[in-house]
Amino acid sequence: MENTALYQERFNRIKKAINLEPVDRVPVVYMGTAFTARYTGITMAEYCKNPNASYQAQLKTMEKLGEMDGANMAGGGRITPLLSAMWMSKLAVPGKDLPPDSLWQVQEAEVLTKEDYDTILEKGWGKFVKSYLPRVISMWEFLPAMMWLKTNTKRIQKEYKKRSYVVICDSSAMPTVPFEALCGGRSMSQFFFDLYRTPDKVEAVMDVILEETLAAIDEVKPATGINGTWVGGWRGASSLVAPKLWDRFVWPYYLKIVEALVAKGVTPVMHWDQDWSRDVERLKELPAKKCILNPDGMTDMVKFKKLVGDHMAMMGDIPASLLAAGTPEDVHSYVRDQVELFEGKGLILCPGCDAPINAKPENMEAFVEAAHKYGTM
Amino acid sequence: MSEQLKKALSDLEEEAALKLVQERLDASDDPMVILAACREGMSEVGERYEANEYYVSDLLMAGEIFKQAVAMIGTNFKTDGGPKRGTVVVGTVQGDIHDIGKDIVVSLLQAGNYNVIDLGVDVPPAKFVDAVRESGAAVVGLSGLLTIAFDAMKDTVDALSAAGLRSNVKVMLGGGSVTEQVREFAGADALGDDAQAAVSLCNQWI
Numbered sequence: 001m002e003n004t005a006l007y008q009e010r011f012n013r014i015k016k017a018i019n020l021e022p023v024d025r026v027p028v029v030y031m032g033t034a035f036t037a038r039y040t041g042i043t044m045a046e047y048c049k050n051p052n053a054s055y056q057a058q059l060k061t062m063e064k065l066g067e068m069d070g071a072n073m074a075g076g077g078r079i080t081p082l083l084s085a086m087w088m089s090k091l092a093v094p095g096k097d098l099p100p101d102s103l104w105q106v107q108e109a110e111v112l113t114k115e116d117y118d119t120i121l122e123k124g125w126g127k128f129v130k131s132y133l134p135r136v137i138s139m140w141e142f143l144p145a146m147m148w149l150k151t152n153t154k155r156i157q158k159e160y161k162k163r164s165y166v167v168i169c170d171s172s173a174m175p176t177v178p179f180e181a182l183c184g185g186r187s188m189s190q191f192f193f194d195l196y197r198t199p200d201k202v203e204a205v206m207d208v209i210l211e212e213t214l215a216a217i218d219e220v221k222p223a224t225g226i227n228g229t230w231v232g233g234w235r236g237a238s239s240l241v242a243p244k245l246w247d248r249f250v251w252p253y254y255l256k257i258v259e260a261l262v263a264k265g266v267t268p269v270m271h272w273d274q275d276w277s278r279d280v281e282r283l284k285e286l287p288a289k290k291c292i293l294n295p296d297g298m299t300d301m302v303k304f305k306k307l308v309g310d311h312m313a314m315m316g317d318i319p320a321s322l323l324a325a326g327t328p329e330d331v332h333s334y335v336r337d338q339v340e341l342f343e344g345k346g347l348i349l350c351p352g353c354d355a356p357i358n359a360k361p362e363n364m365e366a367f368v369e370a371a372h373k374y375g376t377m
Numbered sequence: 378m379s380e381q382l383k384k385a386l387s388d389l390e391e392e393a394a395l396k397l398v399q400e401r402l403d404a405s406d407d408p409m410v411i412l413a414a415c416r417e418g419m420s421e422v423g424e425r426y427e428a429n430e431y432y433v434s435d436l437l438m439a440g441e442i443f444k445q446a447v448a449m450i451g452t453n454f455k456t457d458g459g460p461k462r463g464t465v466v467v468g469t470v471q472g473d474i475h476d477i478g479k480d481i482v483v484s485l486l487q488a489g490n491y492n493v494i495d496l497g498v499d500v501p502p503a504k505f506v507d508a509v510r511e512s513g514a515a516v517v518g519l520s521g522l523l524t525i526a527f528d529a530m531k532d533t534v535d536a537l538s539a540a541g542l543r544s545n546v547k548v549m550l551g552g553g554s555v556t557e558q559v560r561e562f563a564g565a566d567a568l569g570d571d572a573q574a575a576v577s578l579c580n581q582w583i
Contacts, residue, residue: 092474103525105474188477192434193441196389240433274553278429298553321554324524325562356524 006164010069014166014226018267018313019289020346026339026375027348028368029168029315031072032355033079034103036061039361044102045095051077051148055156059163066368070166072269072294072315072350073230076156080104081145084137086176086232088112088185091137103357111135112185114194117205125209132185157225168292168315168348171229171266173220175213177253178206179236188235195245202249210253217260228267228292231257237274239298251282262290269294269315273353281307288312296320296352305341315348318367323351323359328366335370344377378406379414386418386446387425389438394418398446408450415446419488423573433481436572440484447487461492463583466508467518468496470529475522478552481572482518489576491583502529502536509542515583518575519565521552530555530563538564547582551575 014027032039033054037047040057047053055075062068080093083106090107092098098105112132120128133142153172160167182205183191194202235241236250258268268291270283277300283293284307291312293304297319304314317338322330335349349371355364378401385394394415401411422439425431431439465486469479476498486493494508505517517537519530530550537543548565551572560568569575 102472103523105523107474108476189437189441189480192437195434196438197391238432242432242434245434319554319556320524321527321556321559324554325527325556325558330558358524358528 003164007161007166010164010166011226013069014168014348017346017348018226018292020310020313022345022377024377026342026344026371026377027069028067028371028375029070029072029166029348029350030058030062030065030068030355031351031353032058032061032359032364033075034357035355035359035364036075038357039064039364043095043100044104044357045100048078048080048094048104051145051152054079055159059159059165062165063163065364067372068165068368070168071160072354073169074153074156074160074167076152077149078145081137081142082149085133085142086181086184088132088181089136106184108187110187110190112182114198116185117198117201120205120208121201125212166226168226168228168267169230169269170225171220171223171227173217173229173261173264173266175217175229175231175257175261177231177233177236177250177257178209178213179250179253180232180234181209182206183235191235192241195249199248206249206253210256213257214260217257217264217266220261220264220266222265226267227265228269229261230271231261231268232271232273233276234273237272237276238278238280239275243278246279251279255285258286258291262287267292271353272296272299275299277303280304283308284311286312292348294350297322298352301338301341309342309346313346313348314342315350317352318350319352320354320356320359323363323367324356326360326363328362331363331366332370332373335367336374339374344375349375379410379417382411382414383418383421386415386439386442387421389422389435389442391438391442391445394442395445395449398449402449412447412450415443415450416488416490419443419485423485423489423576426571426573433572436481436485437477440481440488443484443488462490463516463579464492464494464512464514465516465518465579466494466496466505466512466514467520468500468505469498469520469522470526470533471499471501472529473521473523473526474498475520475552478522478572479518479520482520482551482569482575485572485576486579489579491579502533505533506536506540506542509537509546510540513545515546516579517546517548519548519550519563521550522554524554526552526555527559527562530559530565534564547578549575549578 016023036057058075092105261268271294273296275298292315294315295317297317382397550565550568
């Protein structure tokens with residue numbers, strides 16, 4: 001039975017963290033995909049194939065790990081079709097292309113061609129994507145997966161709420177910035193070459209994508225809950241992209257998308273993998289206390305706290321390598337240091353990116369335990 | 378003209394750099410001298426990267442220009458560019474198919490005049506062992522982006538030990554999530570925070 005008071009307590013705790021207000025305890029939330037399967041004893045193939053398995057396993061994992069306030073993202077649906085669409089790339093899928101218990105992997109290849117830029121400029125992004133996706137995933141697989149999500153997302157969110165778990169990224173909006181979509185489709189090397197060789201054309205294509213993305217955000221309906229959405233970034237990271245390119249092809253697009261989301265009452269969760277330290281101060285340009293930075297352990301948190309800590313919250317950033325190769329004591333130290341750095345404010349503890357497939361169960365359990373031990377104010 | 382070529386390459390001016398290479402080939406300049414200028418340009422790129430003036434996108438672009446220049450020079454002379462500093466075996470370990478970081482390392486090592494044996498991605502430990510045994514390489518570079526690569530890195534180092542080759546080679550690790558903890562776990566000699574670090578390590582070891 002739903003415990004409304006407990007849900008509300010957790011909800012308020014997370015809301016306060018986003019608003020940079022004092023909390024009774026630093027919120028601790030779950031983020032994991034492949035680890036979820038391993039921890040609950042189902043194969044990756046089953047996890048990828050059965051749309052119910054991922055959320056059922058996630059709920060089971062959260063209950064087993066210890067008391068958590070909620071999840072960065074809810075499970076549910078088939079992850080590999082989603083990743084294919086997000087990366088505009090083919091995926092090697094466990095049980096199909098890989099042994100049943102191995103991790104899915106994006107296949108780096110130039111699928112989106114230079115000529116496709118002209119098609120996007122001529123026909124628009126949405127129409128192009130419809131004709132492009134069959135190159136990376138079978139529509140017999142993709143369309144039912146999307147339909148399943150459309151008809152089941154609300155039911156799944158209720159399952160989380162029934163257990164008093166708050167889902168942070170619960171919004172229907174889920175924009176991909178043009179840089180990441182194009183980079184995935186073109187392959188990183190080819191796309192980076194395009195930025196040097198044909199910058200004006202790439203920018204024109206990005207503007208077409210942005211215009212359609214903003215129009216889609218404008219259609220987002222008001223919602224309750226945290227109303228957060230994943231705004232991902234991985235290859236647009238500061239450590240990868242030269243400043244003059246970053247200033248032109250990465251940041252302006254984030255800025256416009258985030259401003260549009262905030263105007264619709266959505267909380268952008270900047271799920272930024274890789275190292276964004278060089279440009280972390282630019283986050284101050286985003287609306288104050290309306291967004292969350294969600295890094296993976298590679299971005300300099302001391303710098304973030306110093307420059308942006310009074311402007312936006314951080315959700316993270318327990319590194320995958322620590323969870324896989326460290327000890328419970330290492331995890332305790334890391335959590336303690338983060339709580340001390342943030343002085344308990346504007347912090348939501350969460351595995352960085354997501355808990356890796358080979359995270360040690362004792363480390364994940366230590367993460368939750370440490371969050372309670374050091375996070376209680 | 379060597380200075381001009383070096384500058385064009387290090388400033389990532391692709392058209393200008395390749396045009397200069399072609400002009401010098403047309404003028405029957407010594408291909409070795411042209412190649413040396415390109416290498417100096419790449420060396421400058423590495424220095425700018427270490428000084429945080431350049432980033433990975435710049436390294437990729439520089440590597441692309443260098444590759445094209447070498448291909449143009451290569452069609453004009455029969456040698457492989459003269460004696461190498463040493464041999465390095467590089468590959469992405471078993472279970473991981475990511476190759477971007479590895480490819481940058483390969484390109485920088487080649488520009489640094491190393492003979493690089495690139496084993497590709499998803500490379501089983503035995504393949505590393507065979508390559509080291511056959512080539513007598515002094516350094517092995519193990520790359521991996523995913524955390525599942527940690528076990529494979531350890532397996533590869535263990536396989537080199539089991540084959541009696543470990544004392545002959547230095548092993549360096551690279552990849553997004555590799556830390557000192559992982560280096561220790563895998564039993565490697567060093568880890569590189571970035572692609573340029575691989576070149577510095579090899580310069581130090583060979």
